[in-house]
Amino acid sequence: QVPAEGLSSDVWAWRKYGQKPIKGSPYPRGYYRCSSSKGCLARKQVERNRSDPGMFIVTYTAEHNHPAPTHRNSLAGSTRQKPLTSQT
Numbered sequence: 001q002v003p004a005e006g007l008s009s010d011v012w013a014w015r016k017y018g019q020k021p022i023k024g025s026p027y028p029r030g031y032y033r034c035s036s037s038k039g040c041l042a043r044k045q046v047e048r049n050r051s052d053p054g055m056f057i058v059t060y061t062a063e064h065n066h067p068a069p070t071h072r073n074s075l076a077g078s079t080r081q082k083p084l085t086s087q088t
Helices: 004-009
Strands: 014-021 028-034 043-048 055-061
Antiparallel strands (some): 014 028, 028 043, 043 055
């Protein structure tokens, strides 16, 4: 679990490719893939914790197949991640 302020501290560049509602939760789950390197299979899912909406559950799948980007290059060619908002 990660506090909302900690979501952007990830050194990798991520591109959102989907969002789905979660059964029994008012908050959707966001799906991201690594955009730091073409062909990288790393993915992450981000969802808001139902019992503590200020916290997010981040699930990573697969490993990055390239070195971590330097801080200077980590945002190159990527978009900043928008905070998740509740849909009512």
